[in-house]
Amino acid sequence: MRNLIRLLSMLLVLITTLSFGYEYTFTDLGISHKVSQIEKKLLLVNFSSPTCYYCRRFESEVLSNKDVQEFLRGNYVYVKIEPGSYKTTFLGKTYTNDQLFGAFGVRGTPTFVFIKDQGQVTQVPGFMPAPDFLKALRFIVKVVDDNYKGSFEEYSKKEDNYKGKPTIVNVKKEDADFVLKNDKNAQSVETVPSKVDINTVYVTTSTDVAKKLNSMGVIRVLLISSK
DSSP states (O other), X not given: OHHHHHHHHHHHHHHHHHHHOOTTOBOOHHHHXXXXXXXTOEEEEEEOOTTOHHHHHIIIIITTOHHXXXXXXXXXXXXXXXXXXXXEEETTEEEEHHHHHHHTTOOSSSEEEEEETTEEEEEEESOOOHHHHHHHHHHHHHHHHHOOOSOHHHHHTSXXXXXXXXXXXXXXXXXHHHHHHHOTTEEEOSSOOSSOOTTSEEEESOHHHHHHHHHXXXXXXXXEOOO
16 A cells, blocks of 8 residues: 555656646756856756655646746756756766756755856745746746845836846857757857847847847847857
């Protein structure tokens, strides 16, 4: 009976993951951090657990939300870390996932850690409904990328359809290749696509294409340097 209950629990977790998963989720902190640095995006680390009720609610009610997914694609690199012995290299040190929980002082799940470059911006524990979570995502991007000075309490009372700050990032070819290999949201282009998605990361060698995509509101364009 105990084995049957365990099997049913595992199946429930699997079904939840398959049904509500975010296609662009990373599972390696080191790789996702490098991608975020190259793309000049915030890194959102979700410390989660397959047995956590509110983690499953986050997957099914928040991460499945179309508006949340679109804003994440455009402005964040998202990585989910679950307990275990999986190893990664982050900021020059090797950690297991279990050790990462300790390194970030995570006491419960879900806990969301926001990182920009090599520094932690903030840490937010607990579950939030999709509208509140989207507000928080937008607020943090506005603070980091647009130097917004207001408080979250003040901002949360406003209606805001902020999409993100369109940016062209000059990158080396090896960095562009790393992004194309590891980020499912990245696409290599040498002409402007017939249908432009502002939340896709476009990678190009053409300055004209990069400028055109930027003028169309694409949040991230990686322009490969010829040098």
